[in-house]
Amino acid sequence: MQVVAERGDITEQHVDAVVNAANSTLLGGGGVDGAIHRRGGREILDACRQLRAGDYPDGLPVGAAVATTAGQLPARWVIHTVGPVYSPGEDRSNSLASCHGEALRVADSLGARSVAFPAISTGVYGYPAGEAAGIAVRTVRAAETAVETVRFVLFDERTRELFDAEIERD
Structure with a gap:
């Protein structure tokens, strides 16, 4: 599998x-989340509402993943996953790893061969970017998947550098 990081x-x-x-x-x-919904358009929101009305009436659990249409995005699908809120007093690394593993499992079920990930949980959920990068890269590399390309698409240069360092290390 090819694993890359880019800003x-x-x-x-x-x-x-x-x-x-x-x-x-x-x-x-x-x-x-907001950017994907805005750019992807109403089709994504409608699909998410259907998920809430059906299998996920209480919302999507942390670490789980589910797919919808990508609406107006250039991708075919959006795989939604809920990352953990960082807690310095509680190890939530397994939940963050689950986000990546479950997203790849869903990608396999769709037949997806290329997947773009953000830095899950590193924004308002407060996960330290360096720690999140290590968990993400190790989980993706260890996954048994037919996905051929994983691209970590990062918002800023500092986070890209952290992911690049983990990719080089692993």
């Missing part, structure tokens, strides 16, 4: 699936 806008990625760092409501929010 960019995840809503502009021409990949099979874009991973959304969603909140549990699946109804949009700030950061990556």
Whole structure:
């Protein structure tokens, strides 16, 4: 599997699936979630409302992943996953790893071969970017998946450098 990190806008990625760092409501929010919903259009929100009306009436659990249409995005699908809120007193690394593993499992079920990930949980959820990068890269590399390309698309240069360092190390 090819694993790369780049600075960019995840809503502009021409990949099979874009991973959304969603909140549990699946109804949009700030950061990556808000950007994906805004750029992807109403189709994504409608699909998320259907998920809430069906399998996820209480919202998507932390570490789980589910797919919808990508609406107006250049990708085919959006894979929504809910990352953990960082807690210095509680190890939530397994939940963050689950986000990446479950997203790849969903990608496999869709037949996706290229997936773009953001830095899950590093925004308002407060996960330290360096720690999150290590968890993300190790989890993706260890996954048994048919996905051929994983692209970490990062908002700023500092985070890209942290992900690059983990990719080089691993």
